[in-house]
Structures are given as C-alpha cells and as structure tokens.
Amino acid sequence: MKIHDVVIIGGGIIGTSIAREMSRYRIKIALMEKEEELAFGVSKSNSGIIHPGTQNDPSSLKGKLCVRGNAMVREISKELGIDLKEVGELIIAFSEEEKTRLLALKKDADILGVPGTSIVDNVWLKKNEPNLNEAAVAALYAPTAGIISPYRYVYDLAENAACNGVEINVDTEVLDIVRNSKKRDKYRFEIVTSKGTFRANYIINAAGLFADEIASMVGIEDIKISPRKGEEFILDKKKEHLTEHLLFPLPSKKSKGILVTRTSDGNPMIGPTAVDIDDKYDISTSDEGFEEVIRSAQRLMPSINEGDIISYFAGLRPACGDDFIIRYEDDLPGFINVAGIQSPGLTAAPAVAEMVLNILKTKGFRPMRKLFFHKHRKRTIHLFDVTFKETKRLIEKDSEYGDIVCRCEMVSAKEIRDAIKRGASTMDGIKFRTRAQAGRCHGSFCTCRLLEILKEETKKSATDITKRGPGSEIVKGVKGE
Amino acid sequence: MNERDLVIVGGGPAGMAAAISAYENGIRDILVLERDQFLGGILNQCIHTGFGLEYFDEVLTGPEYADRFEKKIRGISGIEIRLRSFVVDLTENKVITYLMPGKIETVKARALIMATGCREKTREMVHIAGTRPAGIFSAGLAQKLINIEGLLPGKEIVIVGSGDIGLIMARRFILEGAKVKAVIEVQNESRGLLRNMIQCIEDFEVPIYFRHKVSKIIGRDRVEKVEIAELDGGPGGKIISKKVIECDTVLMSVGLIPENELIEMAGVRLDKNTNSPISDETNKTSIPGLFVCGNAFKVYDIVDTVSKDSVEAGRMAAKHLGIKDEG
Ligand SMILES: Cc1cc2nc3c(=O)[nH]c(=O)nc-3n(C[C@H](O)[C@H](O)[C@H](O)COP(=O)(O)OP(=O)(O)OC[C@H]3O[C@@H](n4cnc5c(N)ncnc54)[C@H](O)[C@@H]3O)c2cc1C
Ligand SMILES: Cc1cc2nc3c(=O)[nH]c(=O)nc-3n(C[C@H](O)[C@H](O)[C@H](O)COP(=O)(O)OP(=O)(O)OC[C@H]3O[C@@H](n4cnc5c(N)ncnc54)[C@H](O)[C@@H]3O)c2cc1C
Numbered sequence: 001m002k003i004h005d006v007v008i009i010g011g012g013i014i015g016t017s018i019a020r021e022m023s024r025y026r027i028k029i030a031l032m033e034k035e036e037e038l039a040f041g042v043s044k045s046n047s048g049i050i051h052p053g054t055q056n057d058p059s060s061l062k063g064k065l066c067v068r069g070n071a072m073v074r075e076i077s078k079e080l081g082i083d084l085k086e087v088g089e090l091i092i093a094f095s096e097e098e099k100t101r102l103l104a105l106k107k108d109a110d111i112l113g114v115p116g117t118s119i120v121d122n123v124w125l126k127k128n129e130p131n132l133n134e135a136a137v138a139a140l141y142a143p144t145a146g147i148i149s150p151y152r153y154v155y156d157l158a159e160n161a162a163c164n165g166v167e168i169n170v171d172t173e174v175l176d177i178v179r180n181s182k183k184r185d186k187y188r189f190e191i192v193t194s195k196g197t198f199r200a201n202y203i204i205n206a207a208g209l210f211a212d213e214i215a216s217m218v219g220i221e222d223i224k225i226s227p228r229k230g231e232e233f234i235l236d237k238k239k240e241h242l243t244e245h246l247l248f249p250l251p252s253k254k255s256k257g258i259l260v261t262r263t264s265d266g267n268p269m270i271g272p273t274a275v276d277i278d279d280k281y282d283i284s285t286s287d288e289g290f291e292e293v294i295r296s297a298q299r300l301m302p303s304i305n306e307g308d309i310i311s312y313f314a315g316l317r318p319a320c321g322d323d324f325i326i327r328y329e330d331d332l333p334g335f336i337n338v339a340g341i342q343s344p345g346l347t348a349a350p351a352v353a354e355m356v357l358n359i360l361k362t363k364g365f366r367p368m369r370k371l372f373f374h375k376h377r378k379r380t381i382h383l384f385d386v387t388f389k390e391t392k393r394l395i396e397k398d399s400e401y402g403d404i405v406c407r408c409e410m411v412s413a414k415e416i417r418d419a420i421k422r423g424a425s426t427m428d429g430i431k432f433r434t435r436a437q438a439g440r441c442h443g444s445f446c447t448c449r450l451l452e453i454l455k456e457e458t459k460k461s462a463t464d465i466t467k468r469g470p471g472s473e474i475v476k477g478v479k480g481e
Numbered sequence: 482m483n484e485r486d487l488v489i490v491g492g493g494p495a496g497m498a499a500a501i502s503a504y505e506n507g508i509r510d511i512l513v514l515e516r517d518q519f520l521g522g523i524l525n526q527c528i529h530t531g532f533g534l535e536y537f538d539e540v541l542t543g544p545e546y547a548d549r550f551e552k553k554i555r556g557i558s559g560i561e562i563r564l565r566s567f568v569v570d571l572t573e574n575k576v577i578t579y580l581m582p583g584k585i586e587t588v589k590a591r592a593l594i595m596a597t598g599c600r601e602k603t604r605e606m607v608h609i610a611g612t613r614p615a616g617i618f619s620a621g622l623a624q625k626l627i628n629i630e631g632l633l634p635g636k637e638i639v640i641v642g643s644g645d646i647g648l649i650m651a652r653r654f655i656l657e658g659a660k661v662k663a664v665i666e667v668q669n670e671s672r673g674l675l676r677n678m679i680q681c682i683e684d685f686e687v688p689i690y691f692r693h694k695v696s697k698i699i700g701r702d703r704v705e706k707v708e709i710a711e712l713d714g715g716p717g718g719k720i721i722s723k724k725v726i727e728c729d730t731v732l733m734s735v736g737l738i739p740e741n742e743l744i745e746m747a748g749v750r751l752d753k754n755t756n757s758p759i760s761d762e763t764n765k766t767s768i769p770g771l772f773v774c775g776n777a778f779k780v781y782d783i784v785d786t787v788s789k790d791s792v793e794a795g796r797m798a799a800k801h802l803g804i805k806d807e808g
Contacts (some may be wrong), residue, residue, distance in 0.1 A: 283613075285611065307754075309608070312608075391580070402582045466615065468702070479631045
C-alpha cells in the first residue's frame with residue numbers, strides 16, 4: 001500500500017509553489033488537480049503582476065507575504081528560466097487630496113518594507129510616462145513591480161517539482177477525505193478521488209475557489225469562499241509601448257482599481273473589475289464590465305481605444321474575508337488550509353509555500369533535505385523572444401523550428417510538440433504554454449494545424465480533442481457520419 | 482545579401498496574377514514566397530462555384546479558378562516559387578526575412594509586391610459579452626474544417642453577420658446535415674452578394690434577423706445558447722427586445738481585415754479603420770517600389786477583380802524597375 005507523506009490539493013500557483021518547495025525534501029508528495037491541466041483555475045486568469053506590496057494593510061498577512069514573495073520570485077524565475085520583467089508601478093493621484101492619500105500609502109509600504117518607493121511629481125510623470133493623462137499631479141512609484149506569465153509560471157514550477165519526484169495527477173478530483181481510524185495503519189487520511197484512493201499523513205488544501213468544499217469534507221465549516229469577479233481586456237501587441245510602467249489609480253476598499261498594465265508577452269491589458277458574485281463557475285464578461293474598464297482606463301490614459309482590444313476574459317478572486325487564511329488545524333492533525341488566496345496570491349505564492357513548510361515544521365514534521373535537489377530547469381524556447389540569429393541556430397539544429405504554425409505570434413511546430421511533450425493535452429494548454437491562438441486572429445489560422453499535431457502526438461482522434469477538457473470538444477463529428 | 486528584382490509575398494490569386502503580369506511586362510527575376518504548401522490562397526477551401534464569371538466568362542469553383550493561374554505560372558521559368566516560406570520580417574529597404582522548415586533566409590527586393598490576403602474579424606473585435614467556451618469559429622475556419630479537414634464543427638449553428646463566407650457556410654452546414662438556427666445581422670440588409678442571399682439563405686429557409694445583434698454567448702464548456710437583442714433602427718440603436726436561441730456553435734462572419742502587419746513593420750502607413758495602406762492609387766503605398774495587391778490592399782467582393790487589379794501591380798513593379806513596356 002502506497003502512502004504519501006503529503007498530498008496537495010490544487011494545481012494552481014499555490015499548490016505548485018508548495019509542491020516545488022517541499023520537493024527539496026526526502027518525502028513522497030502527490031498533487032491532485034481536478035482539471036485536465038494545471039493552472040486552469042484562478043491562476044490562469046489574473047493580471048499577472050508581481051506586486052511590490054503597496055496597497056496593503058501593514059498588519060495583514062497578505063501584505064507581508066506579498067513583499068516576501070516579490071523578493072523570492074526573482075531567484076525562482078532565474079532558477080526556472082521564467083521571464084520576469086521588472087517594470088515598476090505608479091499609483092496616480094489626480095488631486096491634492098489624492099496626493100495626501102499617496103503619502104499614507106507610502107507610509108504603509110515603508111512599514112511593510114517595500115523597497116525603493118518614492119513620490120514623483122507631474123514633471124517626472126510627463127517625462128517618464130508621456131501618454132498618461134496630463135491632469136495627473138503626482139504618483140507613488142514602486143520600482144519592484146514586475147510582470148510574469150502566470151500560467152507558464154505554474155507549468156515551470158510543476159515541471160521542476162516533478163523532476164524532483166513530485167507525483168502530479170491531473171484530471172483527478174478529490175471527492176472526499178476520510179480520517180483513518182485504524183490505529184495500526186500509519187497514515188492519517190484517505191483521499192478519495194476520481195482516480196482512486198490515496199493515503200497520506202499530511203493534506204494541504206490549496207483548492208482556490210473550492211477550498212471551502214475541501215475543508216468541509218473534514219468538517220471545517222468556518223471557511224466560506226466568495227468569488228469576486230474581475231474582467232480584463234487585452235489590447236493588440238502593436239500598442240506594446242503605450243505605457244512604461246504599470247499604472248494604478250488609488251485603491252478602493254474592495255480592490256486595487258482598474259489598471260493599465262501589460263502582460264509579460266507585451267500586450268497592454270486593462271482591468272480588472274471587482275464584483276461579488278455567487279456562482280464559482282461564472283467567468284462570463286459583460287457589457288457593463290467593458291464600459292467600466294474602458295472608461296476607467298481612459299481616465300489614466302486617454303489614448304486607449306476600444307478598437308485595439310483583441311481579447312478579454314474574467315477571473316474569480318477566491319476571497320474569504322479580507323486576508324489569506326493559512327492555518328494548521330490543531331483539531332485535525334496533519335491538515336492545513338491555504339484558503340482565501342485572493343490578490344496578491346500570485347506574488348505571495350513562494351512566501352506562502354515557505355510559510356506552510358515552516359508551520360509544518362513547528363508541528364512535528366521533520367523531513368530530511370535531499371542531497372541533490374535539481375533547482376534549475378532549462379528555459380523553454382519561444383521563437384518570439386529570441387533574435388533571428390538565435391532562430392537560425394535553432395532551425396539548423398531542428399528544422400521544425402522553421403515550420404511556423406501560428407502566424408500572429410510566430411510559434412513553430414517544434415514549440416507545439418515540445419509543449420505537448422511537457423504536458424499540454426488541450427488547445428488551451430497549448431495556448432497558455434506557447435501563445436499559439438493567443439494573437440489577433442484567435443486561432444482562425446492555426447486551429448487545423450494544432451488539431452493535426454495534437455492528434456499525432458497524443459494518438460487521439462480529432463473529435464476527442466478539447467479546448468480545456470471533456471465537454472469542450474472542438475468539433476462535433478466527422479463529415480458524412 | 483541575396484538580391485532579387487521582384488519578390489512577391491503570397492501565392493493566392495493576387496500574388497499569382499501579379500507574378501504572371503510582372504513577367505509579361507519584362508521582369509525576368511521573380512521570387513514568389515508562399516507560406517502554405519500549395520498555391521491558391523483562400524481559394525483552395527472555396528469548393529463552391531461562383532468564380533471566374535468576369536475574368537474567364539465561365540463558372541468555376543475556387544480551386545479550378547486558382548488552377549488556371551497555377552498552370553500558367555508553373556510554365557514560366559523566370560518565376561521561382563518557394564512554398565512553406567513564411568515571411569516574418571520586412572524592413573523599409575525591402576529586406577525580407579522568411580522561415581522555411583530547416584532554413585531562415587533573407588533577401589533584398591528591388592521591387593516588392595505584398596499579396597498577403599486578409600483575415601477574418603473575431604468575436605472579440607465586435608465585443609460580444611458572455612463566456613468563452615468551445616464552439617466559436619470564424620466562418621472561414623469552419624469552412625476549412627469541413628472542406629479540407631473533413632470535420633463537422635457543430636450541429637446547431639447560429640451565424641453572426643451576413644458576410645459572404647457566413648452565407649455560403651449556412652448552406653454548407655445544411656448540406657452536411659447540421660441545422661442553421663439563425664443568421665443575425667445588425668444592419669438593415671445583408672452585406673453579402675444577392676446571389677448568396679438567394680441561393681444559401683432563402684432557398685433553404687434559414688431564419689435571418691436583421692437589426693439584431695448577439696448580445697451574449699452562453700455555455701460553460703461548449704456553446705449552449707446565444708442571447709440576441711433587437712435594436713431600434715439598427716446599429717447603435719436602443720435594445721427593444723431580447724431572445725435566446727439554443728445552439729452548439731457560433732460562426733462569426735462580421736467582416737475581413739487586410740493582413741498588413743508586415744508592411745506596417747516596414748513603416749507603411751495604414752488606415753486605422755480598414756487596415757488598408759493609405760494611398761491615392763490602387764496597389765501603391767508610401768514606400769516607393771513597395772506595392773500591395775488583392776485582399777491585402779482592400780477587401781474585394783469577387784476574385785475576378787482581384788486578378789484584374791493585381792495585373793496592374795505587376796506592371797507597376799516593372800515600371801518601378803525601369804523596364805520598358807515591350808508590347
Ligand atoms: C482578475 C484577477 C486579477 C488578479 N491579479 C493578480 C495580480 O496581478 N497579482 C497577484 O499577485 N495576484 C493576482 N490575482 C490573484 C491570484 O490570481 C490568485 O491569488 C491565485 O491565482 C490563487 O491561486 P490558487 O493556486 O490558490 O488558486 P487556483 O489557481 O484556482 O488553484 C486551485 C486549484 O485547485 C483545483 N481544485 C479545486 N477543487 C479541487 C478538487 N476537489 N480536487 C482537485 N483539485 C481541485 C482547481 O481546479 C484549481 O486548479 C488576481 C486574481 C484575479 C481573479
Ligand atoms: C469563403 C469565401 C468565399 C468566397 N467566394 C467567392 C466567390 O464566390 N466568388 C468570388 O469571386 N470570390 C469569392 N471569394 C473571394 C476571393 O476568394 C478572394 O477575393 C481572393 O482569394 C483574394 O485573393 P488574395 O490573393 O488577395 O488573398 P488570398 O487568397 O488570401 O491569398 C493570400 C496568400 O498569401 C499568403 N501569405 C499571407 N501572409 C504570408 C506571409 N507572411 N508569408 C508568406 N505567405 C503569406 C497566404 O498563405 C495566401 O496563400 C471568397 C472568399 C472566401 C474566403
């Protein structure tokens with residue numbers, strides 16, 4: 001009978017960060033993800049910002065973990081070959097009253113230890129952010145704000161964790177958790193999943209929007225996740241140089257407001273809204289959200305044009321009160337909840353992982369470090385971020401780099417095949433890993449080729465290929481049948 | 482660096498007509514770059530008839546029309562054709578970089594004709610709210626899936642917009658046994674050709690809703706339904722009523738955009754609304770010796786006019802190179 005030391009529930013940024021952190025030790029770890037691929041939950045649809053830690057209550061857990069996570073991700077991104085761009089952020093004040101609030105924000109940031117913040121005036125702004133609304137009077141500048149591709153971050157963490165022995169199970173939904181009452185068996189929990197039963201001594205609940213349902217399986221009823229929807233709108237890459245920095249208005253109680261940012265792939269992005277909803281599956285966008293985002297973004301940057309929008313999506317923040325809940329359940333030894341990881345969860349993730357491990361260590365968990373931990377991962381190759389000289393070298397090495405599949409984002413057949421070998425099994429999985437279908441034509445050009453390659457690599461038939469898992473098959477049948 | 486008298490990017494009807502005409506006007510060193518493994522461009526997937534009435538005075542299918550040009554171009558030894566050659570970069574000095582399986586090449590063109598065609602507008606460009614499930618296709622992609630790949634994208638279809646590709650696809654889906662539940666057009670009348678309205682919509686009694694827009698797409702994993710809204714007086718009008726139609730597929734046929742990212746890279750000024758080069762004469766751009774023809778210059782209704790105008794592009798290139806008109 002196989003017993004895992006640790007079972008992690010949830011394959012988002014939190015679960016995979018914990019998995020990778022724990023894979024430094026000589027323990028058996030399994031991660032369970034109900035979706036067809038990792039990062040198909042909240043971690044795929046967010047702003048992708050590595051926040052510096054401003055806009056947080058200095059006494060909050062999320063504020064502290066954000067600042068710590070921001071420092072840690074620099075090292076991690078180097079080790080794993082993830083593109084992290086440090087671009088800096090500006091929180092913009094449009095009046096003297098708002099400027100006073102900037103000073104208060106700066107004070108909070110100083111208490112939290114956010115490095116290098118300063119107040120800049122409108123002369124500075126005109127010079128350094130020429131497209132900004134001229135009515136801006138001042139801004140709080142935080143140089144440590146960065147941008148990252150959230151899903152590639154998850155995939156790279158998971159790949160490295162797997163290389164260090166973590167068992168990653170996708171398409172594996174946790175259905176129930178049973179406490180082991182048989183004294184002679186040396187495990188605490190039975191985890192019933194759609195792929196059979198697992199046994200473990202420690203369970204880490206990192207199930208995002210569904211963390212309350214997992215907690216409830218073991219009788220913990222004080223966690224209630226309330227989804228808060230955020231709609232985001234992506235602009236054409238042609239507008240890449242719209243802004244130098246990430247632009248924020250002053251925050252409200254509910255959110256950081258509607259931002260003008262950029263994805264790590266170079267598309268400007270505006271949003272998100274913040275609306276409390278009930279349905280954890282409702283990721284639709286709305287006309288109202290669109291209006292609100294455009295209007296608010298144009299206040300920061302009047303030249304933003306709705307005609308430049310090439311894509312949009314919504315994500316749900318898994319909120320549970322105002323702060324993160326990271327808690328060892330003393331009444332249920334071995335169970336730890338990591339819930340309510342709303343923004344800035346993407347940033348805080350490595351610090352969350354560190355904290356989880358430290359909590360476990362105070363609770364008698366004493367794993368031994370591995371002699372060899374593979375901390376490095378070979379950087380994934382993307383033609384869109386190498387020079388033509390490098391492209392030439394790659395094509396000479398493997399001719400398939402010269403076979404372009406996605407015209408808008410310049411993705412070759414070789415990159416697609418690599419993505420599939422690294423775990424992509426759906427059209428969305430390919431998109432997140434390679435950017436094929438993520439450009440202005442939305443896959444009109446490359447869908448047929450992608451189906452073809454997926455068929456070849458996975459030995460599936462065309463009718464079984466899905467956008468993001470069962471029920472989302474791309475085509476409904478074969479002609480003439 | 483390798484230098485050529487004339488380089489043509491795109492081997493669709495526009496590129497082929499321009500190449501033949503350039504040769505006939507005296508250019509002897511011509512290179513055609515086509516990213517696909519075939520010549521013919523979008524015509525390869527248009528297996529319906531309705532091509533060539535003006536140019537050949539005959540009714541042909543898309544592939545038959547393309548074949549006439551292909552036969553001719555293949556017979557001219559001064560025209561070198563390179564397939565699976567994907568142009569990825571273009572400079573103001575007409576230096577072209579292209580990728581092929583196993584190779585990356587650069588070539589400098591003394592004269593350049595861009596015949597890169599167009600792409601379809603997407604759901605995102607017309608801002609339809611709702612979810613983003615499987616089952617949303619551009620009409621051209623659906624056409625390719627059925628006609629080239631032999632796959633059926635869906636069984637209950639709602640078509641957004643009444644462009645020609647959408648109309649033709651309505652008939653195509655019906656002939657494949659699928660049900661076309663509605664065509665939704667925001668204007669007062671169809672944008673497509675009259676003959677397509679009659680042969681593809683009226684003859685098959687497909688319901689068409691004018692002055693309506695799709696206001697929402699509904700469905701978690703796959704499209705389940707769309708919400709449509711009737712607009713008072715058409716585009717921009719107030720919403721008078723709403724209604725839900727069940728379907729598993731949404732086809733977008735809301736217009737085409739010239740594919741001009743390469744010439745934009747080179748510094749050619751484009752019209753912000755149409756993505757066509759800003760120009761006072763067909764085929765010309767703001768860069769001397771750089772011509773654009775076919776759907777890349779502007780969106781044409783029928784291919785016959787594409788061929789005719791592209792012949793002009795070939796002549797202009799010869800003139801640019803200082804070649805005397807021989808006949
Ligand atoms: C609009 C928006 C913008 C944001 N912007 C930022 C930002 O710029 N910067 C930042 O730092 N943070 C941002 N955030 C927050 C950040 O995205 C989240 O904090 C983070 O992604 C949460 O990660 P997670 O791993 O906890 O959740 P998830 O990614 O949702 O992972 C949980 C996983 O658990 C799986 N799961 C659930 N139930 C089960 C089960 N029963 N069995 C197996 N698996 C299960 C789910 O499928 C899911 O994949 C934003 C959030 C939103 C919504
Ligand atoms: C569904 C449909 C139905 C139609 N029905 C009719 C009809 O009934 N009658 C009629 O007369 N007309 C019809 N048309 C219109 C006609 O097909 C087009 O006007 C014509 O094909 C346009 O020719 P083109 O050469 O400009 O573009 P395309 O045919 O699109 O050719 C462009 C070529 O350029 C290549 N290319 C693009 N970018 C690059 C690059 N970077 N590097 C290398 N190569 C590149 C492409 O691969 C393609 O081969 C229809 C069109 C469609 C889509």
